[in-house]
Amino acid sequence: MTPTQRDIDLEMAAHRAAYERGRASGGPAVDHPPRDYPPYRSSALRHPTRPLVAVAGDPEAVELHGPVFGHTDVSPLDADLTGQHGGEPQGARITVTGRLLDRAGRPVAGQLVEIWQANAAGRYAHRLDRHPAPLDPHFTGAGRALTGPDGSYHFTTVQPGAYPWRNHDNAWRPAHIHFSVFGTAFTQRLVTQMYFPGDPLLAHDPVLRSVVDDDARRRLVATYDHALSRPEWSLGYRWDIVLDGPRATWAEEGR
Amino acid sequence: MTGGSAALPPTPSQTIGPFFGHALPFAGGGDLAPAAHPGAVTVHGRVHDGAGAPVPDAIVELWQNGPEGRPPRAPGSLARRDGDLAQEFTGFGRVATDAEGRWSARTLRPGARAGRAPQVSVCVFARGLLHHLFTRLYFPDDPAALAADPLLASLDPARRATLVATAEPLGPAPRYRFDIHLQGEKETVFLDFRDFRDFRDFR
Numbered sequence: 367m368t369p370t371q372r373d374i375d376l377e378m379a380a381h382r383a384a385y386e387r388g389r390a391s392g393g394p395a396v397d398h399p400p401r402d403y404p405p406y407r408s409s410a411l412r413h414p415t416r417p418l419v420a421v422a423g424d425p426e427a428v429e430l431h432g433p434v435f436g437h438t439d440v441s442p443l444d445a446d447l448t449g450q451h452g453g454e455p456q457g458a459r460i461t462v463t464g465r466l467l468d469r470a471g472r473p474v475a476g477q478l479v480e481i482w483q484a485n486a487a488g489r490y491a492h493r494l495d496r497h498p499a500p501l502d503p504h505f506t507g508a509g510r511a512l513t514g515p516d517g518s519y520h521f522t523t524v525q526p527g528a529y530p531w532r533n534h535d536n537a538w539r540p541a542h543i544h545f546s547v548f549g550t551a552f553t554q555r556l557v558t559q560m561y562f563p564g565d566p567l568l569a570h571d572p573v574l575r576s577v578v579d580d581d582a583r584r585r586l587v588a589t590y591d592h593a594l595s596r597p598e599w600s601l602g603y604r605w606d607i608v609l610d611g612p613r614a615t616w617a618e619e620g621r
Numbered sequence: 622m623t624g625g626s627a628a629l630p631p632t633p634s635q636t637i638g639p640f641f642g643h644a645l646p647f648a649g650g651g652d653l654a655p656a657a658h659p660g661a662v663t664v665h666g667r668v669h670d671g672a673g674a675p676v677p678d679a680i681v682e683l684w685q686n687g688p689e690g691r692p693p694r695a696p697g698s699l700a701r702r703d704g705d706l707a708q709e710f711t712g713f714g715r716v717a718t719d720a721e722g723r724w725s726a727r728t729l730r731p732g733a734r735a736g737r738a739p740q741v742s743v744c745v746f747a748r749g750l751l752h753h754l755f756t757r758l759y760f761p762d763d764p765a766a767l768a769a770d771p772l773l774a775s776l777d778p779a780r781r782a783t784l785v786a787t788a789e790p791l792g793p794a795p796r797y798r799f800d801i802h803l804q805g806e807k808e809t810v811f812l813d814f815r816d817f818r819d820f821r822d823f824r
Contacts, residue, residue, distance in 0.1 A: 398634045399751040406636075408749030411671035412803045418754075418813035424771060425814060427734075428692045429742050429755075433684055433713030436696030469628045478699075482644030490640040508644035544638060546645060552684045553814040555744055557753060559635040576751050577633040585632055610631035611814055 369534040371570055377405040378575045385578040397610065399576035406572040407533050425553070430613060432552045435478040435512060444510040447481075447523040455505035457486025457524035459600040462560070462588065465517040466547060467608050473517025474554075474609060480546040481521055482508045488527030488541075497529050522600065528567055540567035540574065551613035560605050561587045634752040639678045641746075642717060646680075649701030651716040651726035653683065658706060658729065660688065662795040664758060664786060665725035668718050668745065671804030675722025679747035681801070683714040683726055683758075685740070690732025730760060738763065738770040740784075745801055754811040758799045759785045776810060783809045 369377075381403070385396065401413035421429075448455050462481075466474040484490050484507060487499035491506045507526075511519045526541045542559040549555070561568060568574055568587070577583040585608075594602020637645075654661040664683070668676040687693050687710050695709035702708045712731075716724045733739040741758040759767060767773055773781050786797035802808050 395630075397631050401751050401754075403751060406749070406751065408636075409751055410749075411674075412676065412747055412749035413751075414754065414804055414808050414811050415671075416808055418811050419772070419776070420813045421772065426686075426737065426740065426742065426757075428684065428686050428712075428731075429814065431692035433698035433711060434694055434696045435698050438697040439699040467629060469631060471629050480644060482641060484640075491643050492640040494642075495640055506643060544635075544641065544644070546637075552742055552744065553755070555682075555753060556632060556634060557637050557746055558632055559638075573635060573638075573751070576635075582630065582633050585630065586635070607632045608629045 371534060371536055374405050374534045374537075374572055375570060378572060381405065382575070382578050395582075396579055397577075397582045399578070403572065403576040406576055409576075425612070429553055430551045432477075432548050432550055432554070435476065435548070437512075439478060440510045440512055445519075445521050447483075447505065447507060447509045447521065449522070450506055451504040453504040455485065455502050455524050457502075457505075457527075459522065460525050460603060461520065461522050461594060461596075461600050462543065462603045462605060463518065463520045463594060464605040464607060466513045466519060466549075467517055467606060468549065468554070468613065469608060469610065473513070473515070474549050475513055475515045475517055477513050477548045477550070478510065478546075479513060479519045480508075480510050481523070481543050483523065483526040483543045484529055486524050486527050488529035499527070499529070525562070525601075528565075533572060538567055538570070540565045540571050545607065547607055547609070549609040549611070549613060551611060553611035554609040554613055555611075556607070556609055558607075559586065562603070563587055563590055636748060636751050637680060637746040637753075639748040641680065645715065646717045647699050647715065651714050651724070652701055653712065653714045653726060653728035654710065655706055655708070656727065660729050661727050662730055662797065663725060663727050664741065664797045664799055665723065666786075666799040666801060667722040668724065668747070668801045669722060669803065669805070669807075670749075673805065675718070675720075676747050676803065677718055677720045677722055679718045679722070679724075679745060679750075681716050681718065681724045681726075682744040682746075683716075683728065684742045684744070685712050685728065686731035686733065687712060688729050688732050690734055733766065736769055736771075738766040738773065743799075743801075745803070747803070750803070754803070755814065756801065756809050756811050757784055758797075760797065761785050761788050780810050783807065
């Protein structure tokens, strides 16, 4: 009754094949996951079934701007998830760095990046996470930063663990870090997840594989960058984020 | 959708998942306006799934014009100094739904430019929702403005009604109810901005 991993793998392969057939016959590339993706069972009752209404001609000005953040919204300590509780957390220390860009490749400066993740054992510091893996008194797993003038962000944290979930029998989420980012326009809002290269669970995860385009899915996987690793301290990963959606141009025109 | 000749492909969306509660909600996230503000109004509602069940693991973000009708430019959108009437209005709020799918925020009525009805831009995230959804909460007080609003005018009456909050004449301060239905007969109108490009003329 409960689907097995193999059942889910077959469903995911069928969705990917249908997409590839569409591409071969001239269909458009699709960057974002469909909101209706049956292998991810929780999407069944939580996606709209009517088409979205296009605001093509005339968005509100407020939609083309976004909330403004500043130094009162973050402290430098917020970007080091290993330094928030007076002791070193368990696990392998990593740094994650990258740039926040718009689709024209321009840096998105001064915007808020928030991350959250499980600890090294695969447990969230969240009251509803009942996975019987240890909590870590030295790790909450939540961080914030503002992007620099070049759009860059930097976090120090620990490598999160994989963890089980109940989508299907013996379902495991690959290790990931959740990201929430703002652009200069509210329409550029993005919440997503960053994955780690070489994780064998990437092939079996219906959340990641809801992104049916192979190239788009690869963009959710960080790159291990040895130049970012620090001797006897931390392993370095790089992950750039490109925001979708329109934005206003008047801010850069001096208004 | 690509917008320019050298367009970079975007980073795909992923679900917010169930375990954002220790990270995204912030103190006073629903208090866009202090309680003592004479113009404060409450907006609230429930998030429902396609079976009509409450969605207890959703985040509702609000972003709106100030009362004078322009997007706020004051920095510090996560900072709240409750009771400080001099604090600048940042126009941003974020609330998680409770176990019964309810959310609530206190704000100021947004201003609107001529020909538009006052509205709050709403972004919904949830476990099970792979890509956030945008909608608009319109205030019901000015029927002429609602009738003239181009988005509302383009919708049939039943669909249009999903975007207009209901005034609740209870208590001393105005309250407006705005339920969000992710799916089903009462499904909320959700918006797509991605076909829009190069918007430069709204000054």
